[in-house]
Amino acid sequence: MTKKHISFQLNGRPVDALVEPRELLVHVIREQLGLTGTHIGCETSHCGACTIDLNGDSVKACTVLAMQADGGDVMTVEGLADNGALHPLQEAFMQEHGLQCGFCTPGMLIRAYRFLKKNPNPSDEEIRTGMSGNLCRCTGYQNIIKAVKAAAEKMQSA
Amino acid sequence: MSTSTEKLEREEKLEGIGCSRKRKEDPRFIQGKGNYVDDVKLPGTLFADIVRSPYAHARIKSINKDKALAVPGVHAVLTAADLKPLNLHWMPTLAGDVQAVLADEKVHFQYQEVAVVIADNRYIAADAVDLVEVEYEALPVLVDPHKAMDADAPILREDIKEKADDGKGAHKHPNHIFTWEVGDDEATTQAFNAADVVVTEKMYYPRVHPSPLETCGCVASFDKVKSHLTLYITSQAPHIVRTVVSLLSGIPESKVRVISPDIGGGFGNKVGVYPGYVTAIVASIVLGRPVKWIEDRMEHLSTTAWARDYHMTGALAADKEGRIKALRVNVLADHGAFNSHAQPTKWPAGLFSICTGSYDIPVAHAKVEGVYTNKAPGGVAYRCSFRVTEAVYVIERMMDILAQKLGIDKAEIRRRNFVKPEQFPYHTALGWELDSGDYPKALQKVLEAVDYDGLRREQQEKRARGELMGIGLVTFTEIVGAGPSKACDILGVGMFESAEIRVHPTGSVVARMGTLSTGQGHQTTYAQIIATELGLPSEDIQIEEGDTDTAPYGLGTYGSRSTPVGGAATAMAARKIRDKAARIAAHLLEVSADDLDWEVDRFKVKGVPGQEKTMKEVAWAAYNNVPDGMEMGLEATNYYDPPNFTYPFGAYLCVIDIDKCTGEAKVRRFYALDDCGTRINPMIIEGQIHGGLTEGFAVAMGQQMPFDEQGNLLGNTFMDYFIPTFVETPFWETDYTVTPSPHHPLGAKGVAESPHVGSIPCFTSAIVDAFSHLGVTHMDMPHNAYRVWRKIHELGLDKHE
Numbered sequence: 001m002t003k004k005h006i007s008f009q010l011n012g013r014p015v016d017a018l019v020e021p022r023e024l025l026v027h028v029i030r031e032q033l034g035l036t037g038t039h040i041g042c043e044t045s046h047c048g049a050c051t052i053d054l055n056g057d058s059v060k061a062c063t064v065l066a067m068q069a070d071g072g073d074v075m076t077v078e079g080l081a082d083n084g085a086l087h088p089l090q091e092a093f094m095q096e097h098g099l100q101c102g103f104c105t106p107g108m109l110i111r112a113y114r115f116l117k118k119n120p121n122p123s124d125e126e127i128r129t130g131m132s133g134n135l136c137r138c139t140g141y142q143n144i145i146k147a148v149k150a151a152a153e154k155m156q157s158a
Numbered sequence: 159m160s161t162s163t164e165k166l167e168r169e170e171k172l173e174g175i176g177c178s179r180k181r182k183e184d185p186r187f188i189q190g191k192g193n194y195v196d197d198v199k200l201p202g203t204l205f206a207d208i209v210r211s212p213y214a215h216a217r218i219k220s221i222n223k224d225k226a227l228a229v230p231g232v233h234a235v236l237t238a239a240d241l242k243p244l245n246l247h248w249m250p251t252l253a254g255d256v257q258a259v260l261a262d263e264k265v266h267f268q269y270q271e272v273a274v275v276i277a278d279n280r281y282i283a284a285d286a287v288d289l290v291e292v293e294y295e296a297l298p299v300l301v302d303p304h305k306a307m308d309a310d311a312p313i314l315r316e317d318i319k320e321k322a323d324d325g326k327g328a329h330k331h332p333n334h335i336f337t338w339e340v341g342d343d344e345a346t347t348q349a350f351n352a353a354d355v356v357v358t359e360k361m362y363y364p365r366v367h368p369s370p371l372e373t374c375g376c377v378a379s380f381d382k383v384k385s386h387l388t389l390y391i392t393s394q395a396p397h398i399v400r401t402v403v404s405l406l407s408g409i410p411e412s413k414v415r416v417i418s419p420d421i422g423g424g425f426g427n428k429v430g431v432y433p434g435y436v437t438a439i440v441a442s443i444v445l446g447r448p449v450k451w452i453e454d455r456m457e458h459l460s461t462t463a464w465a466r467d468y469h470m471t472g473a474l475a476a477d478k479e480g481r482i483k484a485l486r487v488n489v490l491a492d493h494g495a496f497n498s499h500a501q502p503t504k505w506p507a508g509l510f511s512i513c514t515g516s517y518d519i520p521v522a523h524a525k526v527e528g529v530y531t532n533k534a535p536g537g538v539a540y541r542c543s544f545r546v547t548e549a550v551y552v553i554e555r556m557m558d559i560l561a562q563k564l565g566i567d568k569a570e571i572r573r574r575n576f577v578k579p580e581q582f583p584y585h586t587a588l589g590w591e592l593d594s595g596d597y598p599k600a601l602q603k604v605l606e607a608v609d610y611d612g613l614r615r616e617q618q619e620k621r622a623r624g625e626l627m628g629i630g631l632v633t634f635t636e637i638v639g640a641g642p643s644k645a646c647d648i649l650g651v652g653m654f655e656s657a658e659i660r661v662h663p664t665g666s667v668v669a670r671m672g673t674l675s676t677g678q679g680h681q682t683t684y685a686q687i688i689a690t691e692l693g694l695p696s697e698d699i700q701i702e703e704g705d706t707d708t709a710p711y712g713l714g715t716y717g718s719r720s721t722p723v724g725g726a727a728t729a730m731a732a733r734k735i736r737d738k739a740a741r742i743a744a745h746l747l748e749v750s751a752d753d754l755d756w757e758v759d760r761f762k763v764k765g766v767p768g769q770e771k772t773m774k775e776v777a778w779a780a781y782n783n784v785p786d787g788m789e790m791g792l793e794a795t796n797y798y799d800p801p802n803f804t805y806p807f808g809a810y811l812c813v814i815d816i817d818k819c820t821g822e823a824k825v826r827r828f829y830a831l832d833d834c835g836t837r838i839n840p841m842i843i844e845g846q847i848h849g850g851l852t853e854g855f856a857v858a859m860g861q862q863m864p865f866d867e868q869g870n871l872l873g874n875t876f877m878d879y880f881i882p883t884f885v886e887t888p889f890w891e892t893d894y895t896v897t898p899s900p901h902h903p904l905g906a907k908g909v910a911e912s913p914h915v916g917s918i919p920c921f922t923s924a925i926v927d928a929f930s931h932l933g934v935t936h937m938d939m940p941h942n943a944y945r946v947w948r949k950i951h952e953l954g955l956d957k958h959e
Contacts, residue, residue, distance in 0.1 A: 036196075037192075039196075041373070042455040042876050043455060046875070046877060046881075077188075086189075093184070099188065100679070100846075101420075101423040101677030102184075102187030102192045103370075105188060131884045132883045132885045134884075138371075138849045139845060139852075140848030
């Protein structure tokens with residue numbers, strides 16, 4: 001299959017890739033660009049383990065073609081920390097025990113990142129709705145809600 | 159002299175048993191630096207993808223690989239015929255049966271593995287899978303287990319139909335796997351005949367799937383020059399996998415290295431060996447390159463180990479006051495096409511005989527009959543110890559039904575029948591020795607916390623207004639921590655657990671265990687155990703698991719066995735080190751070891767303030783100044799064979815409001831009190847309980863794997879199969895009591911599965927309770943809106959006046 005050249009911003013750095021038109025963005029990020037923090041849990045956009053930020057929206061990278069990211073701005077979990085300083089969400093997930101096996105965590109974090117940008121001071125109910133595209137099998141969500149709330153408070157007061 | 163404050167400060171610095179230490183695992187997971195199996199990238203890796211059967215039962219007439227092999231980038235297409243010369247077309251299961259690696263002449267369930275394609279990447283492999291042409295001749299399908307032993311039932315397993323007895327008793331029918339009976343049949347019958355009251359109920363525990371967020375997969379890498387196989391695999395039991403792989407392949411165990419990297423959840427699904435693993439290994443050996451196989455979600459739900467599928471009939475005999483005289487349970491177990499459930503060898507129905515629950519039942523009898531059907535193999539313990547969820551469900555349902563029959567409150571009927579605190583250790587009618595418990599205290603605490611009487615009053619008022627509100631109550635006892643090797647083995651290996659601890663000269667520690675964390679936080683909690691036992695800070699203790707080349711042999715993590723067995727091994731190994739350290743300290747202080755007291759992190763000479771040596775100082779001395787005749791170094795290994803299982807328990811209460819128009823059941827309140835004995839890390843325990851309750855909620859309220867008459871699986875994506883999201887998941891309230899296990903070195907019992915086991919009957923209890931005043935005694939799961947609405951409709955409750 002003929003490959004196409006694409007380029008986009010990944011976590012603030014320009015990257016290039018040669019991809020088949022049918023290739024999924026999540027495979028290009030994980031396998032070509034070597035960032036394996038973004039996971040694949042269902043390949044049908046139900047579970048959210050592959051959630052990334054594309055042009056200011058949360059998207060599920062298992063059902064986005066790499067071609068669709070051409071010229072775009074992508075952020076993955078690896079881009080959350082700032083020069084080694086953890087993002088308040090990362091800190092809060094650790095403090096509030098918002099993760100167990102860790103498989104859903106990158107998708108949760110990157111979704112929460114965009115969610116808080118759009119709703120910086122959410123209620124528990126708003127967090128439940130806003131995060132409902134991301135599944136977790138370990139935590140029962142309760143501590144994730146606490147973590148998102150704690151991070152929101154910290155970011156508000158910063 | 160050390161003040162108690164100073165002592166407390168030293169203790170706190172250790173971050174030992176009982177503190178909510180933050181998890182050591184988290185920094186890598188929150189930064190996307192976990193290392194799950196699909197993240198493993200070896201140079202030259204090829205990808206495997208599997209051709210699966212569209213039929214549930216069919217003969218394979220021919221397989222044509224030509225078109226698939228013609229695709230550029232395809233390296234091989236393997237079928238049973240290719241595996242046959244290597245004798246790898248069938249593999250042993252953990253239950254003593256065999257399972258086809260690739261279908262041998264016929265397929266036994268839909269999505270069964272028929273051929274495997276090996277290609278340069280996953281896209282090419284998927285393309286080629288579509289081009290493998292398989293011609294099938296459809297056969298009559300057996301879906302209903304009740305018909306499995308009919309005279310005219312299709313015979314599923316032609317490979318073993320001649321085998322009259324496989325060590326588990328005579329076969330009544332070629333589709334009969336086993337009949338397992340326990341207890342006193344005759345005495346039970348007599349007790350039933352003599353009883354004032356008898357209640358009987360049929361209930362179906364649906365087939366459900368553990369569905370961890372990470373599917374199964376592996377990377378097999380065979381080094382032809384060294385004849386060495388490395389296998390990265392999503393396994394909860396890497397050491398057993400190595401043994402199985404070695405037995406299957408003939409490669410010595412010393413040349414097989416199995417690495418379970420970070421695991422994205424297991425819940426019992428990642429204990430067994432799947433055909434995909436075997437085909438990846440064979441392909442790597444044949445092609446001399448690493449081969450990666452990662453299944454997709456549909457493959458995962460359709461073919462890997464599911465749980466339950468028990469058709470149960472429970473019966474209780476009691477006197478007029480509700481005191482139980484006898485219990486009888488009969489089960490028809492649908493095992494699918496191959497008997498590959500994960501159980502200790504001697505227990506064909508696992509630990510199902512814990513079905514006498516928390517109650518003092520004088521006599522009981524349980525019978526479980528397993529049969530083959532044209533469905534995927536499985537029957538594993540989904541977040542529970544072996545078949546314990548089923549057992550707890552049947553007894554807890556029957557307690558409610560007995561209460562209802564006698565008009566006694568469901569809390570009161572439990573109180574009247576509890577094994578009393580002074581009766582422990584208590585021998586159950588079906589052969590277990592419950593180690594410790596205080597059931598009345600747990601129940602009382604919950605009833606007070608939720609104002610049970612107030613809830614009952616509210617329910618009365620609502621019923622008068624025609625509203626549906628249900629209160630569920632469960633007081634469960636689990637059996638976990640398998641197990642004593644005289645009772646439990648897997649493939650002949652006793653179910654011990656192991657720990658190896660090495661204290662370095664500077665007092666830092668590396669410890670390795672035979673278990674494997676799949677999210678439970680072993681790197682955090684095992685370090686806490688060692689910190690308390692050795693007086694060295696948790697922060698300096700590194701825990702490693704999952705690499706069979708470095709970790710001592712262990713049976714793995716499932717059935718809540720890490721803390722009861724692995725935690726015990728860790729404590730015992732640490733105690734060996736402390737004993738040696740005491741002798742070194744005595745030598746340094748020029749006293750006898752008997753003259754020393756251990757205090758938090760140091761040895762002190764009795765009655766001589768200031769004469770002391772810290773463990774850190776002793777560690778240094780262990781490498782340069784030990785008593786004459788003592789070996790240098792400070793390390794120990796322990797293989798712990800537990801004297802008994804542990805029996806965690808709890809009392810759960812659930813309040814549900816049901817919408818009469820839609821059938822939707824809203825969990826208003828769920829209060830879970832758990833007693834897991836000594837608590838190592840309360841934060842982690844609470845997290846485990848939240849997770850277990852949520853998985854219990856999933857099973858009770860929505861999960862099921864339905865099949866049509868042709869054996870087509872009707873729910874194998876996340877669109878159809880219920881995984882609760884943030885929105886449906888209730889808010890959980892947790893509480894605890896502490897009744898230590900008398901036989902565990904730390905008094906700990908294990909906890910992660912209790913909330914799953916305990917919550918499921920509690921949801922059913924609440925749903926049925928909403929209708930109990932209308933004579934409803936039981937409703938089968940899942941309690942989804944449609945099924946609940948059907949009951950409402952059947953009772954005419956949705957009719958407008």
